[in-house]
Amino acid sequence: MSPTETGHATRCAPLVDTLHTIRLPRLHHDAHYLHRLVEAATPDGIRTLWACPAPRTLVVRAPHLDETALPTGAHLSTTTRPIPDDDARVEWALIANPIHNTPTHQGTRGTRTPLRAPDVPAWAVRKLAPALADTTVTACERLPALAGHHPRTGRTITHTRYATTGTATTRDQTLLAHLIAAGIGPGKAFGCGLLTVGAR
Numbered sequence: 001m002s003p004t005e006t007g008h009a010t011r012c013a014p015l016v017d018t019l020h021t022i023r024l025p026r027l028h029h030d031a032h033y034l035h036r037l038v039e040a041a042t043p044d045g046i047r048t049l050w051a052c053p054a055p056r057t058l059v060v061r062a063p064h065l066d067e068t069a070l071p072t073g074a075h076l077s078t079t080t081r082p083i084p085d086d087d088a089r090v091e092w093a094l095i096a097n098p099i100h101n102t103p104t105h106q107g108t109r110g111t112r113t114p115l116r117a118p119d120v121p122a123w124a125v126r127k128l129a130p131a132l133a134d135t136t137v138t139a140c141e142r143l144p145a146l147a148g149h150h151p152r153t154g155r156t157i158t159h160t161r162y163a164t165t166g167t168a169t170t171r172d173q174t175l176l177a178h179l180i181a182a183g184i185g186p187g188k189a190f191g192c193g194l195l196t197v198g199a200r
């Protein structure tokens with residue numbers, strides 16, 4: 001299962017995931033540009049997650065998307081699926097920026113460094129544990145890094161991204177909906193943290 005084959009969650013009743021897949025007319029490597037594009041196309045006050053799982057493909061989770069805000073030549077498709085019930089066997093996919101936080105001084109966030117590739121599957125399983133049980137990782141692939149310019153400092157920020165997929169059993173549907181809505185790991189505004197879950 002890839003992140004473009006299933007939907008995403010918003011906290012509502014019934015619990016459903018709504019996913020928008022946008023085929024872009026040209027490839028953009030600037031994460032800040034893509035962040036602004038997503039912000040312009042989503043309703044005010046709605047926090048969205050997005051990812052680029054493939055070249056010229058932008059995946060956005062939001063209840064609605066304004067197609068008129070998309071670049072000329074973009075093609076939009078939307079899918080909505082229910083969030084799996086408790087005890088359901090599921091497939092999951094995650095595009096994230098796994099990091100290790102090394103504390104420096106008391107009261108400070110510390111130094112963030114990208115995880116080594118062999119450590120990424122265990123990181124993903126640990127992050128999914130509140131909502132999913134019996135979690136296995138079937139694939140873990142490093143994606144091209146996305147770089148963006150900080151809007152205030154102008155500093156270039158690069159996010160190391162991994163696409164991880166696997167299977168699991170839903171432990172708690174409500175917690176799963178929250179986890180999907182909140183995203184996983186850092187860099188959520190810039191193409192990281194997008195989780196999709198679908199029944200097998």
